[in-house]
Amino acid sequence: MTPKSVNDIHKRGGTVLGSSRGGHDTHKIVDNIQDRGINQVYIIGGDGTQKGAYEIFKEIRRRGLKVAVAGIPKTIDNDIAVIDKSFGFDTAVEEAQRAIDAAHVEASSAENGIGLVKLMGRYSGFIAMYATLASRDVDCCLIPESPFFLEGEGGLFEYIERRLKENNHMVIVVAEGAGQDLIAKSIPVADQLDASGNKLLLDVGLWLTHKIKDHCKSKKMEMTIKYIDPTYMIRAIPSNASDNVYCTLLAHSAIHGAMAGYSFTVGMVNGRHAYIPFHRVTSTRNKVKITDRMWARLLSSTNQPSFLSKEDIMEAREAERLANRLPVPAGSSEHTKKHSASVLSNVVTVVAV
Ligand SMILES: Nc1ncnc2c1ncn2[C@@H]1O[C@H](COP(=O)(O)OP(=O)(O)O)[C@@H](O)[C@H]1O
Numbered sequence: 160m161t162p163k164s165v166n167d168i169h170k171r172g173g174t175v176l177g178s179s180r181g182g183h184d185t186h187k188i189v190d191n192i193q194d195r196g197i198n199q200v201y202i203i204g205g206d207g208t209q210k211g212a213y214e215i216f217k218e219i220r221r222r223g224l225k226v227a228v229a230g231i232p233k234t235i236d237n238d239i240a241v242i243d244k245s246f247g248f249d250t251a252v253e254e255a256q257r258a259i260d261a262a263h264v265e266a267s268s269a270e271n272g273i274g275l276v277k278l279m280g281r282y283s284g285f286i287a288m289y290a291t292l293a294s295r296d297v298d299c300c301l302i303p304e305s306p307f308f309l310e311g312e313g314g315l316f317e318y319i320e321r322r323l324k325e326n327n328h329m330v331i332v333v334a335e336g337a338g339q340d341l342i343a344k345s346i347p348v349a350d351q352l353d354a355s356g357n358k359l360l361l362d363v364g365l366w367l368t369h370k371i372k373d374h375c376k377s378k379k380m381e382m383t384i385k386y387i388d389p390t391y392m393i394r395a396i397p398s399n400a401s402d403n404v405y406c407t408l409l410a411h412s413a414i415h416g417a418m419a420g421y422s423f424t425v426g427m428v429n430g431r432h433a434y435i436p437f438h439r440v441t442s443t444r445n446k447v448k449i450t451d452r453m454w455a456r457l458l459s460s461t462n463q464p465s466f467l468s469k470e471d472i473m474e475a476r477e478a479e480r481l482a483n484r485l486p487v488p489a490g491s492s493e494h495t496k497k498h499s500a501s502v503l504s505n506v507v508t509v510v511a512v
């Protein structure tokens with residue numbers, strides 16, 4: 160890559176480097192770094208990539224090489240722990256508005272119209288939650304973190320019937336990882352994994368469309384449902400202005416840290432640029448906290464049922480409490496200024512970039 164060849168890559172979607180799933184060989188990668196005398200490695204990607212960066216860093220440290228490894232978090236899912244948001248998330252939320260708008264137009268143009276939009280989010284429902292909050296046209300948002308059910312009191316079907324009676328149309332947003340347990344019960348198939356070990360998901364949007372249609376038919380309810388799957392269209396667009404600025408800051412921060420000899424994942428933490436030890440970003444995944452205010456705001460914006468019993472809430476609180484007590488692995492000093500082994504702290508704040 161030359162300055163000329165990267166001059167306007169921020170105006171294009173996708174990646175000039177190419178993306179991959181699986182197929183890595185950490186030793187071969189580090190052999191290459193060593194053979195070519197590379198002393199700074201920048202690794203861009205999601206939570207799987209940061210885990211890979213950690214493995215590469217560990218191998219570099221094991222070999223005693225003077226190489227700085229900088230992880231740059233990039234995923235539309237916003238599922239990387241510790242940081243405020245990942246590069247790409249803002250753009251995805253913004254682009255999702257177009258799909259939600261289309262669903263709203265289609266739904267409100269029909270008698271008992273339902274617009275159903277599927278958004279990405281394998282394990283975390285951030286895109287769905289923020290797109291719903293931004294749009295305010297959504298009547299129900301379903302995410303992987305919040306289990307739901309279809310039949311009976313407090314279920315999705317009851318809510319759909321009520322909402323159609325009240326408003327004659329409704330919009331549902333579903334994150335691709337939502338309701339996978341329900342689908343698995345009705346279509347039993349063996350779990351399949353992609354090359355990176357991520358679970359391959361069944362199409363919740365299509366499944367839900369059929370379930371809603373069948374239910375309405377059984378109730379002799381006339382309705383129209385339009386299912387929109389904009390997932391790859393959302394991921395393929397160029398980043399928006401806010402993500403472009405964020406990306407520039409991440410790049411500057413990453414370069415300053417690597418030049419100083421640190422190895423880290425870079426990111427914004429509580430509004431400040433920080434260098435974070437790999438083990439902190441890879442030991443958990445960022446998920447929507449359904450006992451938190453943001454999800455409560457969403458519920459009050461859509462008026463959907465929470466689908467949760469008291470026991471579910473207690474369980475979620477306990478899981479969050481346990482997740483927040485992160486163990487710090489012994490001897491994991493990734494902040495090796497000038498490659499020395501001193502532990503600084505879990506998060507080092509960058510003063511100026
Ligand atoms: N131990 C490792 N050594 C080198 N590369 C790795 C390692 N583990 C994962 N990777 C690479 O990281 C990426 C994993 O990404 P994946 O989980 O599919 O997506 P994301 O990073 O967006 O979450 C793949 O390109 C994979 O080859």
Ligand SMILES: O=P(O)(O)OC[C@H]1O[C@](O)(COP(=O)(O)O)[C@@H](O)[C@@H]1O
Nearest residue numbers: 205206207234235236279280281282
């Ligand atoms: O079909 P692909 O290329 O595997 O991508 C789909 C995945 O991309 C994502 O948006 C992002 O996932 P990663 O962060 O692992 O790249 C997931 O929510 C989604 O399941």
